[in-house]
Amino acid sequence: MNRDLKTILTDLSAGRGPQLLLLFGDDLQVEEACKALLNQLVPVEHRGFNLERFDGRAASWEQIEASLMTPPFFPGKKLLWVEDAPYFFSREQKGELGEKILELWHDGKRDAAAKLLIDLLSVEGWTQKQWERLESSAPGAFLGLFDGSGTESQDDALALLAYCKGRDFDLTKRKSSEEHRLTAVLDQGLPEWSFLLLTAVQVDRRTRLYKRFEEIGAALYLSPERDRSGKINPDSLLEFVNQRIRHAGKTVDPLAQKMILARAGDDLRAVQQEIEKLLLFIGEGSTIRAEDVGAVMGDQGEGWIFDLTRAIGDRNATMALSQLARLLAQGEPPLKILGTMASETRRLLAARQLMATDLARLWKRGMSYPQFQQVVLKQGVPLITRNPYGDYMCFQRAERFSLANLRAHMEELFAADYRLKSSGNQPRLVLERLILGLCLGPPGVAGQTRETVGV
Secondary structure: OOOOOHHHHHHHHHOOOOOOEEEEEEEHHHHHHHHHHHHHHOOOOHHHHHHEEEEEEEEEHHHHHHOOOOOOOOOOOOOEEOOOOOOOOOOOHHHHHHHHHHHHOOOOHHHHHHHHHHHHHOOOOOOHHHHHHHOOOOHHHHOOOOOOOOOOHHHHHHHHHHHHOOOOOOHOOOOOOOOOHHHHHHOOOOOOOOOEEEEEOOOOOHHHHHHHHHOOOOOOOOOOOOOOOOOHHHHHHHHHHHHHHHHHHOEEHHEEEEEEEEEEEEOHHHHHHHHHHHHHHHOOEEEEEEHHHHHHHHOHHHHHHHHHHHHHHHHHHHHHHHHHHHHHHHOHHHHHHHHHHHHHHHHHHHHHHHHHOOOOOOOOOOOOOOOOOHHHOOOOOOOOOOOOOHHHHHHHHHHHOOOHHHHHHHHHHHHHHHHOOOOOHHHHHHHHHHHHHHOOOOOOOOOOOOOOOOO
């Protein structure tokens, strides 16, 4: 039984609908849906007694069930909200959990990544003693949790390990996903006064428990539509932006709208924060204009990463230097720019090594993307980046460099990192010198000419 949030809210207002609900997906949309349900079921003045929130990772099922069976103090519904419910994990979900953890870490959500790591370790049967004995210098067992990770993902995993090792990381506080009686609750039904709201970071839809929720229309996945690369569908993003601006009683001119979409990232919460900054900036003004977006909104979409790394991969020094100047002008930290360049060089190096070894007979210069999928990515799993098409573009760029060339570039990157962290060096000059070295070094393809740049 498929339902959307609007239908569920309508049914609840009419005294119909489920008495329990699982929400998962995009964290901002889940949060907003929870608020809508709370507003529908429990008046503000009753929330001191008719609302109880539990941390699903720490609260015992006995606590939750006891609260379910206790009538509310005020008339009406009593809402029990179990956050980070761990009841929908399974060992078969190991790969998905690992990917989500690294995605959170890569997006700068360190605490969220650490919390989900506890779930992964618990699902895998790790004990607190096993975790404490794990040494950062011998992380083999830890890296094994992230099967199929490329070089960049392994770097993220090691950084996550170091982060967690430096903090209070207690596996014993995490309640087992098996320690619950939700199935019995589904069979017996909830007391008429109770509504059970469950939110989860990750859900395995193959579990029996999830399928039971789905059958009765009590599971709702909330997420914007995305394209095959994982980016938010432009139409969905446009609807999200326009809805927020209309709700504030403002309008946006066409050019400003295009600029917002170009600068918006893949995190709806970050997009919302940027819109709120714009609304505060225009104050009592009625329309968001292009100059407002240019003055206030940062480039969350990281389109500059693609532009900069593409220019370097194409050995186009003029374009790369232009992108560098733009980034520095808008306040991007030099070390962040360097880190992006290092990540791209590592990907190119990994691709070039594969082209010279395992894929020497499979990769053909000039092959189409469908051919690449069929011949090179036989299992459909990306080898270097996070999606197959990203791999295809990376292999194409890697052709322009030799292995020796890329290894030399890694040394140049290390040297630039040292210079940026040392006093007395001008960051812009350090990065410009590095870009010229990367773009104007010896070509990797026979017959390719060096690009010249007027500097």
